[in-house]
Amino acid sequence: MTKVCVIGIGFTNFNPITPDMEWKDIMYEACQKAYVDAGVDPRRDIDSFITCAEDYWEGFSIFDEFVPDQVGALLRPCCTVCGDGIYGLGNAAMQIQTGLMDVVSIEAHSKVSDLLTYGDVVLHAMDPIYDRPVSGPVERPNYAGLPSYPEENPKPLVGSSDETDRVHPYFLAGLEMQHFLKTTGTTEEECAEVAVKNKKNAFLNPYAAYEAKISADHVMKSEYCFKPLKRMDISPNVDGAVCFVLANENIAKDLGIEPIYLEGFGWSSETPWLSTRGMEAEYARKSAEMAYKMADIVQPTKEIDLAEIDDRFTYKELQHLEALGLARKGEAKTLLKEGVTEIEGDLPINPSGGSLGVGNCLEATGLQKSLEIIMQLRGHAGKRQVPDAEVGLAQAWRGLPSGSGAVAIFRRG
């Protein structure tokens, strides 16, 4: 089958707020850099353009109408995928493998600072009959310093006039964390160490927004939001954009680019029934199985050199490590404790700083993680370089309240 390569990457800095830039500007910046990196002219050399975006985050119905100009796709094949950026990589790879397209651009971004009522959008993703009525936004969980709501109307009335017994929809992460701690024998302190590690890694990453030198004690002393989940267990939101250029292997060779192959990808979705579905990230296990098979990976722990996995909440990194088969059930905490998942360890996890260190960039999360893998495989990761990295895995979850996610596996040629 046609082999698919990454021939270009481009990205903006990740910042809590970007009042100086329009959402089109950050998309343009990331795409322009990716096209220069690949050495291609989008108006001539790129056959197809994919943006991964969700209308509600953007504030536009039919957001795909607003995409072509800033990604270079005017009057060219262009579409959006309503999902994480890794879904876009998979779709692009399939377009290339069919032979229909040779070079495809994939873009994803977050301009979450433009969204004043983040909690309401998360809430609006919950089932309106069974789940939404027990939840409601109390405060915008974006620590960017912007007011949640106008002063004269500090808490909007949602669903009914009674707002006294409502909780922010992030309580769902509290439910899952409680389950994770119980079933794996992990402690809150052990989860806190994920934030310590990732925020420390972020110091070595010039584009990360939330680097910090903290101890587990800092996390433990941050206030409970949804016990056992504390404020510092939650990745804060961030603005930013990432663009990838994928191509048929032959094109990469013609361009004289040392190929990095997209060896495998997979995706999977849980039922939306929150009270029925599993709480062990089955979507991550299934999508990894699909990707491992495609990439001929039999023993992930031995064959994968580093991974960027979804850490939108601290416990998620540990839960996903186990679901991806990179740790046995209940052993993720031990790997963390023993330093295995540090940059200098045997299986570095989230050397970029992850979402806890870089920030939660919504649908761009998977591309931010893939970006780090590509920089590592190219040997361009600077002070956080993992030596001799050849195979890397990127995984993203679609965030609360979803049970969907995707995996991509890259290999240096």
Add this chain to the structure above:
Amino acid sequence: MENRKEEKPTYPKYAPGTHVRTSDIRDKKITYTWWEPEIQYAWSLGNAMSKFLQGLKEGKILGVHCHKCNRLIVPPRSFCEYCYGPTEDWVELKDTGTINTYSVSYLDPNANRIEEPILIGVISIDEAYPKPMGFMHYFGEMSKDEIHIGMKVKAVWKPEDEREGSINDIKYFKPLGGGE
């Protein structure tokens, strides 16, 4: 087959259906759930659009060039969608143009009939190029019988103290008089 022909149909050929009325919902004759989202955005405008809106506040229509594609673009943007290069060289444009297309609109946003139709359309700004290049706006001081494609028009601005950096700082476009 013969038997089947003689069978009476079990459903009418044409089923008009039953309309759901507002009263059915109010009286809870049907099952439903109701949700009113409180969702708000405040979009940062970036350099190009901010400068354009600042211009409108000052009573000016600003445009920007893409020299590579030989375009004088209005509303201005930070990059040219044709060549994908950055734009440069800002200029002030005259507030006159030509009606590119229009519609005489009789319905309000809730689809209620309105007595005096609203004239709305696209204006090609005279000094911008290539045509069509301009923006959408209302038309005034003309009747629905007078308006036509190719009509020369001029902006009618709000008084300076009422302008706030919005496309509505222009109230509407009126017919361009002979002396203007």
